[in-house]
Amino acid sequence: MTRSIADTPAWQALTRHAATLRPKHLRDLFAEDRERFARFSLETDGLLFDYSKQRIDAQTIALLADLATEADVRGWIARMFAGDAVNGSEGRAALHTALRSSAASLVTPAGEDVMPAVRDSRQRMRDFCDAVRSGRLRGYSGEPIRAVVNIGIGGSDLGPRMATAALAAFAHPALRIHYVSNLDAADLAPVLENLDPRSTLFIVASKTFTTLETLANAKSARDWLLTASGDAADAAMAQQFAAVTANAGEALRFGVAPGKLFEFRDWVGGRFSLWSPVGLPLALAIGMDGFEQMLAGAERMDRHFRDAPTERNLPLLMALLGIWNIDFLGAWNLSISPYTQSLRWLPEYLQQLDMESNGKSRRPDGTPVGVHTAPVVWGGAGSNTQHAYFQLLHQGGWLIPSDFIACAASDYPLAGHHEKLLANCLAQAEALAFGSDNGDPLRACPGNQPSSTLLLPRLTPFTLGQLVAAYEHKVCAQAAIWGINPFDQWGVELGKQLAARLLPAIESGAAVATDPSTAGLAAWLRRHRSPA
Numbered sequence: 001m002t003r004s005i006a007d008t009p010a011w012q013a014l015t016r017h018a019a020t021l022r023p024k025h026l027r028d029l030f031a032e033d034r035e036r037f038a039r040f041s042l043e044t045d046g047l048l049f050d051y052s053k054q055r056i057d058a059q060t061i062a063l064l065a066d067l068a069t070e071a072d073v074r075g076w077i078a079r080m081f082a083g084d085a086v087n088g089s090e091g092r093a094a095l096h097t098a099l100r101s102s103a104a105s106l107v108t109p110a111g112e113d114v115m116p117a118v119r120d121s122r123q124r125m126r127d128f129c130d131a132v133r134s135g136r137l138r139g140y141s142g143e144p145i146r147a148v149v150n151i152g153i154g155g156s157d158l159g160p161r162m163a164t165a166a167l168a169a170f171a172h173p174a175l176r177i178h179y180v181s182n183l184d185a186a187d188l189a190p191v192l193e194n195l196d197p198r199s200t201l202f203i204v205a206s207k208t209f210t211t212l213e214t215l216a217n218a219k220s221a222r223d224w225l226l227t228a229s230g231d232a233a234d235a236a237m238a239q240q241f242a243a244v245t246a247n248a249g250e251a252l253r254f255g256v257a258p259g260k261l262f263e264f265r266d267w268v269g270g271r272f273s274l275w276s277p278v279g280l281p282l283a284l285a286i287g288m289d290g291f292e293q294m295l296a297g298a299e300r301m302d303r304h305f306r307d308a309p310t311e312r313n314l315p316l317l318m319a320l321l322g323i324w325n326i327d328f329l330g331a332w333n334l335s336i337s338p339y340t341q342s343l344r345w346l347p348e349y350l351q352q353l354d355m356e357s358n359g360k361s362r363r364p365d366g367t368p369v370g371v372h373t374a375p376v377v378w379g380g381a382g383s384n385t386q387h388a389y390f391q392l393l394h395q396g397g398w399l400i401p402s403d404f405i406a407c408a409a410s411d412y413p414l415a416g417h418h419e420k421l422l423a424n425c426l427a428q429a430e431a432l433a434f435g436s437d438n439g440d441p442l443r444a445c446p447g448n449q450p451s452s453t454l455l456l457p458r459l460t461p462f463t464l465g466q467l468v469a470a471y472e473h474k475v476c477a478q479a480a481i482w483g484i485n486p487f488d489q490w491g492v493e494l495g496k497q498l499a500a501r502l503l504p505a506i507e508s509g510a511a512v513a514t515d516p517s518t519a520g521l522a523a524w525l526r527r528h529r530s531p532a
């Protein structure tokens with residue numbers, strides 16, 4: 001049994017240090033150190049990361065750096081980049097960094113150079129994007145493609161959905177990209193209602209090609225297209241259905257033409273797959289040049305993560321500050337606050353990235369982690385959130401750290417908006433940190449809510465790549481410290497199995513062995529579905 005991270009001298013030193021720091025207010029910490037912003041902010045590759053509003057002092061960072069050393073995070077990072085089987089429970093590498101690498105070759109410990117296939121995949125994406133965007137690829141009746149529907153869920157949905165919204169200012173003007181994920185027909189049906197089957201392209205994105213939601217939606221979309229195309233059904237299927245998957249056999253069986261099959265390897269984790277052909281709908285929206293700029297931004301962050309010393313390493317600092325807040329200050333939430341409408345899907349995207357990767361309490365050998373792991377991640381685009389739940393952050397009494405994200409320039413230059421947006425972003429971080437005490441207990445804000453602020457010059461494919469890669473590395477570095485595998489997700493299987501077992505009870509009222517509560521709910525639904 002390997003030693004729990006909680007038993008290391010570095011962890012114990014942090015525990016002792018936290019006892020002295022916990023009673024301190026951010027007001028005191030700023031009063032004690034006039035150089036606090038310079039000391040606890042970092043400018044790298046055009047981004048500014050300010051963590052001076054975290055409840056730390058210089059010793060905290062030194063002790064957190066010791067923790068990173070003790071946990072051998074650097075060794076883990078090196079193994080991940082090299083293609084070692086860091087996903088032990090599934091016996092796989094996690095090489096999302098290879099997907100954005102410009103290196104000529106990357107030979108894994110298993111002796112395979114993965115780069116030729118990566119380059120080939122990028123070229124195939126480019127050819128396809130060019131054909132669709134130029135109008136060369138046409139639907140069954142000769143119409144150019146005007147709408148793309150990506151059918152996928154989880155990692156096969158959230159990344160490209162988030163990035164397509166983020167980069168809408170760079171998108172093709174005559175190509176609409178839709179994302180359908182939910183099993184509920186209320187997701188797919190209204191999308192189809194507004195589309196023309198002659199000019200709609202479907203992408204079925206599923207790593208496994210066995211996911212219930214995705215297959216149900218893909219089958220309904222296929223029925224819709226085949227019914228509309230009538231005698232031209234074969235042409236419709238050949239021209240207007242693409243698949244992105246690591247399971248080519250199932251995609252071909254579904255009826256996707258081999259020329260429209262975009263494969264990726266099992267060493268691409270679903271929630272780390274934006275950089276693979278899973279990003280195809282995004283590449284269709286912004287073009288392959290734009291997509292490759294995003295890869296370049298991510299690669300820039302990869303280099304920084306690999307090379308920068310801990311105290312100057314943006315993702316590693318994010319990871320360590322997160323662990324400090326969760327395990328030493330007792331904050332089990334993380335509020336994600338992008339002050340840009342374009343990043344409105346970022347909180348959901350980060351929910352999966354963080355909570356599905358690190359929402360675990362056992363280490364790969366089955367022993368308990370012994371400390372708390374992933375926080376509850378949630379959030380929304382400012383300034384909307386200020387008029388919804390920020391009240392609780394200011395006066396609710398819970399310790400809730402925030403990540404603020406904002407861009408210096410906007411691509412939507414309506415006069416006066418952006419300055420006000422930025423002022424609100426900074427004001428919220430300030431109010432949360434310092435609070436107010438005007439003598440009226442009803443109006444007073446206690447403050448001392450920690451936050452980090454990440455500033456981008458502008459939201460572009462490149463800076464989005466940097467941003468997303470930074471969060472990926474944050475999550476992986478935390479996993480390395482906690483000693484968990486961020487690349488598996490065994491917890492989601494149980495619900496899937498139970499749903500399959502319960503389906504006959506809902507469909508036909510069949511008796512299914514279950515608990516009295518679930519049986520009672522199923523019976524009520526059954527009665528109300530068939531009033532006769």
Ligand SMILES: O=P(O)(O)OC[C@H]1O[C@H](O)[C@H](O)[C@@H](O)[C@@H]1O
Nearest residue numbers: 154155156206207208211270492
């Ligand atoms: O891409 P797929 O194989 O369809 O998987 C889609 C999603 O479903 C699974 O249940 C996992 O929880 C997710 O990690 C995954 O991203």
